Amino acid sequence: MSKPKIKKRNSFARSDNPNSSKGTIYDPVASQRPVVETKLSQKEIDILFYDNKFCRRLLEDIARTAVKSGFRVKLSENTYDEDILKRWGELELDDYIVELLTMGQKDGISFLFPVIQGSGELTTGEELELNKISKILDFNLFYSRDLTNMSRKLDKMKTGYGYIKNCSFNNMYGEVANVMIDGSWLIEYEPFKRPDRFISNGVQYGDSYYKSIYDILLVKDNGIWSAGQMAYAMLLKYIKIGDQNKLDSVLREMTLDKFKAKKEMEINSSTLSILGKDDEIGSVNFGSGMNLKELKEYIYDEISIATGIPLSKLKGAAAGALASSTEDTKRWYEYIEGYQMDHLDEIIRKVLNLLYAEKGKLNTKFEIEFNSxxxxxxxxxxxxxxxxxxxxxxxxxxxxxxxxxxxxxxxxxxxxxxxxxxxxxxxxxxx
Structure with missing residues (x-):
């Protein structure tokens, strides 16, 4: 006797009951599919960053706070290098690093590139020889939008596996319109690397910070829009014109748009409803039990949970207001300290190696200590x-x-x- 077939569900969102609508097109809850990857276009990312002050401040606050405390360069047990920090200041590297961190989180990747004067021939398409650096003139940033191609070191048997081998960038206003740069020249920041990044046909670089919180950002945006709609509806006015025949006559002669334009000169007609004498206007009030304050708190709670950023910082609290909440303050400091170690430490280390090479001090051993x-x-x-x-x-x-x-x-x-x-x-x- 053969065993009965076990029907397997396609995903956790579906039911193995053939009579159930769970997870099908008839299930309104499952229309929001948690198993479908959110994909943001560069245009959508740019709109979030440049047109939405909250989204922009979110990234800039993290970057600026992580950098503003500064750091010390420890050479030995009781010796700190002040000269290298002076050179750091001369090149205004704090500003460049803030931009690098902000744009890397925004787009998924960004690059800091040193403009170098060399004692010998230096070619960007070849490995950078540190001993040939005579002077660092400046730093510039390449963004994801400049990137045309990127290759990684994919040999697991060699050092540097997963790191960038070389990149090609658009350089439309330069002497060369498209330039190839060896990975040794670049200080890249790729904060949210994808699992398929080391596959030859995978996505070239990591995801935007906004991707992981996009759903809750939509809720936030829709919540604000809905609150505006509720306030708008509260101002509804209506005008009755005789009977229906009279109304039809007016609309035939003028059209609805022209009639509203005429009334705009007399009253604000944006919330004007035009009714016949015997017409009625009604609505179903789904928002009567809605507490907008609670909705706002819920949205910020979800963003805080998703990002790890405390509520007071999400809401734009100043340092003094933040200090008034001990637990919030502690969480914010822990978040920034973790970010410094996970994201900023390696970037600073790569830049300092270039600055030491400029001084002719190759292979200088040092430790980075972030100020509190x-x-x-x-x-x-x-x-x-x-x-x-x-x-x-x-x-x-x-x-x-x-x-x-x-x-x-x-x-x-x-x-x-x-x-x-x-x-x-x-x-x-x-x-």
């Missing part, structure tokens, strides 16, 4: 508090002077009350 972002932001907040206290004190002193010259009892009493309030606040700030 906690101390930097605490210092900034202390300076802000000091300025605010000084402003409050100046205001209080002015009020005291005014108070002493006032004769009207009611005005003097009001100034006394205001003075005492300010003085108490000053004492509270300084304690």
């Amino acid at each position: 972002i906690r101390k930097v932001e605490a210092k900034e907040q202390a300076e802000i508090d000091k300025i605010e206290a000084e402003v409050l004190k100046m205001t209080a002193d002015t009020l005291v002077a005014l108070n002493n010259n006032m004769t009207d009892d009611s005005i003097k009493q009001a100034l006394d009350t205001l003075k005492n309030t300010l003085l108490n606040k000053i004492k509270g700030e300084q304690s």
Whole structure:
């Protein structure tokens, strides 16, 4: 006797019950397929970054905060290289690194390229010989949109497996319109590498930061749009024109658009509904039980969970406001410290090797120690508090002077009350 066939489902979203609509075109929940890869075009990524301030700030905040605390270059147990950091500052590398990190997260990859003056012939298509570097003139960035081709080192038996072998870039305003650059010249930043990156026919480079949170960004955008629609609907006006025959006559003579344009001169007709005498207008209010504040909190909670960024930073809180929430502050610092080690350390290391080569100090051994972002932001907040206290004190002193010259009892009493309030606040700030 043969065993009955076991019907296997195609995916976890489907049911193995042939009578069930779960996971089929008739299932409204399954129309959002979690097993289908989100693919963002470069145009969509650009719109998110350049047209949406929240999406842009999200990436810039991470990059700027990671870089602003700075770092030290440790040569031995008690020796730190200040000269190399001076050279770092001369080349304005902080700004370049922030741009590299921001655009790498945005597009999936970005490249920092050194403009070098050499003691011998230097060809970008060949491996960079560090001993030939006589001076670093500047740095420039290549973006994903400049990339025309890229090849990786795919031999697992050799060192550097997975790293970039060479790239070809559009250079439309240069002397050469398309240039090939050996991977040894480039400091690449590819934060979200794809699993198929080492396959010859795989996608050339990693994914945008926005890809993993695209669904919740859509919810955020739709939530804001829906809130606007609800506010818009609250302003609905309607006009009744005689009976239906009269309405039909008006619309035949003028058309609906022309009639609305005419009314626009009299009233704002963007929320105007035109009805016949016996017509009725109605609606089904699905949003009556909706709490917009709770919807907003839900959206930010989901983005925070997906990214690891605390709520206060997502909402654009300043350092002082962030410091008011101990747990949020701790999470933000931990996020940045992890980002520095996972993303920034290797980039800095590659740049420093170039700067040491410029000084003729090849193969210099060093360690990178990031300065505490906690101390930097605490210092900034202390300076802000000091300025605010000084402003409050100046205001209080002015009020005291005014108070002493006032004769009207009611005005003097009001100034006394205001003075005492300010003085108490000053004492509270300084304690």
